[in-house]
Amino acid sequence: MAMRRRTLLKVIVLGDSGVGKTSLMNQYVNKRFSLQYKATIGADFVTKELQIDDRHVTLQVWDTAGQERFQSLGVSFYRGADCCVLVYDVNVGKSFESLNNWYEDFLKQANPSDHSSFPFILLGNKVDIDGGNSRVVSEKKAKDWCASKGNISYFETSAKEDYNVDAAFLCAAKSALANE
Ligand code: GDP
Ligand code: MG
Secondary structure, eight states: OOOOOEEEEEEEEEOOTTSSHHHHHHHHHHOOOOOSSSOOOSSSEEEEEEEETTEEEEEEEEOOOSGGGTSOOOHHHHTTOSEEEEEEETTOHHHHHTHHHHHHHHHHHHOOSOTTTOOEEEEEEOTTGGGGTTOOSOHHHHHHHHHHTSSOEEEEOBTTTTBSHHHHHHHHHHHHHHTO
16 A cells, blocks of 8 residues: 555644634534533544545644633643634624734744744634624624734634534645645
8 A cells, every 4th residue: 555645734723711612623523512611622632634635634623721711821732833723702802802912922832933924714703692693893803803914814603503613624724734
């Protein structure tokens, strides 16, 4: 059998506590969702095998264990990241305002070789809630933020309804691959 090169890509997911980071990952990898507060995956990361064009890719998605609330995430969390997925809750203004901090924190901690070209993806999660009537951050505001940082891709998602979850992580994987 011919040897095929398998590419390992590390994606980290950052954002305020409660925005749905763990739920998005759980939906993506396990096709499961729970409304029970504080879903935990119980591991530092989950993996998913992908085929992108002719490449075999192992996507390693790193989750926080909730320590984003009160302490820094530690150097091993950031080390070697190939893409950073930022998440906010479209119904919680504070989670959007925190994005600058998460963005800056990532660049400081991970310190990728080229800060301006490093791939970030932004997810506006929980668009299902109240049929969108309780949202406080508009799609335009989010896209303007993305544009202000360079060219960050933006997805509106629902971990609950499995809306745009695959598309968002596929984009993260492709961006990571393109940045190799
Ligand atoms: P984390 O702290 O960022 O990891 O957030 P969690 O994944 O633990 O989610 C926090 C809470 O929000 C949980 O009760 C989830 O069930 C809920 N949640 C997460 N994503 C969604 C979503 O897309 N829609 C709705 N309605 N609830 C969500
Ligand atoms: Mg979590």
